[in-house]
Amino acid sequence: MRTTHPLAFLLAMSATLAGCGGSTDKSTSAPPPPPPPPGVVSLQFLNHAHANVFDQGSTTNTLSVQATRDGGNADSIPVIFSAAPGTVSPTSILPKGGVASTTLSVPVAAATGAMSITASATATNKVTQTFPAYIRPAPDRLQVLVPAYFSASNAAAWTALTTGAQSYPDVKINVVVKPDNAASGIIPAGTYTPDSALVTAIDALKAAHPNTKVFGYVATGGGTNGTISLTDVKTTISQYATHYNTKIDGFYLDGMAVERNLIASFYQPLSAHIAATTGLGTTPPLVVGNPGAYPHKDYAGLVNVLVTYNGSATNYQTTDPQTSSASWVYDGQNAAQAMQVHTASTCSDMKAAVARAHLPRMNTGWVFVTDQTISAPWSALPATAYWKSFLGTVDATNKGNSLPTC
Structure with missing residues (x-):
């Protein structure tokens, strides 16, 4: 009867376990999270939050937003501005370097108080950002x-x-x-x-x-x-x-x-x-x-x-x-x-x-x-x-x- 050497037996068992996935060196960490879906756009107003009061009859107020997609500039996605009361021109802008800007005009007879200013864009998602603002009467001298x-x-x-x-x-x-x-x-x-x-x-x-x-x-x-x-x-x-x-x-x-x-x-x-x-x-x-x-x-x-x-x-x-x-x-x-x-x-x-x-x-x-x-x-x-x-x-x-x- 043939006798198996003990060392050969141990080597054979180790190989069998490794082949069955029994290695103790296998990583136990969780798999990485999936990447975000491609094409997601985001907007952020660049106007200072405290510069949010506009005069009746003013016509040269600049509104600007930063537009990004997948961490880069979203220069191919139109940004749509709106204001009420008031008008913006142009209403639809393709960003340059990730920045879209327009000009806000406030009618002389616009109602004072709160106004609505928004910017929106659509890609894989649709996003709308609001800029809280107010209208005041044209000021007098100090x-x-x-x-x-x-x-x-x-x-x-x-x-x-x-x-x-x-x-x-x-x-x-x-x-x-x-x-x-x-x-x-x-x-x-x-x-x-x-x-x-x-x-x-x-x-x-x-x-x-x-x-x-x-x-x-x-x-x-x-x-x-x-x-x-x-x-x-x-x-x-x-x-x-x-x-x-x-x-x-x-x-x-x-x-x-x-x-x-x-x-x-x-x-x-x-x-x-x-x-x-x-x-x-x-x-x-x-x-x-x-x-x-x-x-x-x-x-x-x-x-x-x-x-x-x-x-x-x-x-x-x-x-x-x-x-x-x-x-x-x-x-x-x-x-x-x-x-x-x-x-x-x-x-x-x-x-x-x-x-x-x-x-x-x-x-x-x-x-x-x-x-x-x-x-x-x-x-x-x-x-x-x-x-x-x-x-x-x-x-x-x-x-x-x-x-x-x-």
């Missing part, structure tokens, strides 16, 4: 709103205010005044003597700068009928009209509320009282309301101008009506909104604040920026050189000129 809470007996401050204004006759300037004997913003009923120094200062300012409007400061206490009642505020309005008459053009309602529930009980009756007031330099009187933040949209119908920001330069750079649920600001012209910014320490900070207010997205037409700090930002004008640079910045912005050096 104006200045000065909270001149310093005493008229401060000759240096009023001289700086007047001479600075005189240097820029084309800039409309609106000045809020506080009589020394009504610094609290309330003038009680009864005998009242006007602040004679203030009357003289107003006359000098208006003579030097005819583009000036003056507003009497009125505290409202937030419309809560607490320490300041509706009667107190109405009386103050009447006292201003009687004793300052044509020296002032309207009223600055400080501390205005933001809640809708106070409109009917306080601010609507106050608005009606002001509208019926006569004898001022402007008829009907102009009204600036200062809630210092975005209030309920119905407040916009009660005043000429709303101060929707009152705070530091740093915080102003992140303030945004769209993230504050206040896109209703685009229903009104930029002149219906104001900002008052303090602690803009440098000339560059000041210019940045003015530039932000001027953005279509902010839609703000009345501006004031100061280097004074939060402790008492409106109790003095900014430094003289700063004040003149601020006025020069507003003037240059309005005229499209280079900004003045600091």
